[in-house]
Amino acid sequence: MPNDNIDVEKCDFLCVHKDTVREVLDSMPDDEKLYDLAELFKVFGDSTRIKILYALFEKELCVCDISNLLGISQTAVSHQLKILKTNNLVKSRRNGKIVFYSLDDDHVYSIIGCGMEHINEL
């Protein structure tokens, strides 16, 4: 009895197998999408970036404001803003020497909100 698709060697008597496996596999997005999803959450997985995003909830802020507000070096803020921008979570607008940043995606609110709900239920 050949195994197509998945090779199960030992645990093929008690555990669910081929049909279940196929069912689950069919319902999953492809690897690339799952990878991108993980990459997105990775961006939220840093307290500096979370703080920056939260700060921008209220209104647009310049780099210097964020730096002072959060007590984080300007360089660090700049590096993290770049990551946030690359991931389309914030956008920037230049006004002379000053660059103002603001949120670029409504999902930021909902993603952080969902995370908070989980946190608050512990």
Next chain:
Amino acid sequence: MPNDNIDVEKCDFLCVHKDTVREVLDSMPDDEKLYDLAELFKVFGDSTRIKILYALFEKELCVCDISNLLGISQTAVSHQLKILKTNNLVKSRRNGKIVFYSLDDDHVYSIIGCGMEHINEL
């Protein structure tokens, strides 16, 4: 004119300051909560864990199933399941030699869903 709370050194003419800063600070959760939130997202920020969670969307699975299903070593799966369990995202149930894992929190769906929405809009 003294600055209480925040010390602004240079960028205190064009950028918004004390009142805005206070306003934003007041609206932010405390550091510990923001740290916990980042820690939670860090858990979602790994494709192996994302895959495991997705696999469990359908039904409970044993370690061996997950391992075969995703093509990841049993050891790696076990390590990641521990992290997921520590963060109350999955729960386990033992049946003889076999340990079945399933989702432990409805927020898993909503968090991943929110993330997916962002991904799909690029």
Next chain:
DNA sequence: TTATCATATGAATAGATGTTCATATGAAAG
């Protein structure tokens, strides 16, 4: 008890990541 299997765990290793330091860029003012 002994053998086998499913799972868990600790140590080691390689790769990723965040901050700092030094410096560059870009814009306004003198």
Next chain:
DNA sequence: CTTTCATATGAACATCTATTCATATGATAA
């Protein structure tokens, strides 16, 4: 054009993290 300021960027470094390997645990069956 030179200076000053706000921001950006690259390199270096320290820390964290995910996987692998070896092995332990816990359970069933012979």
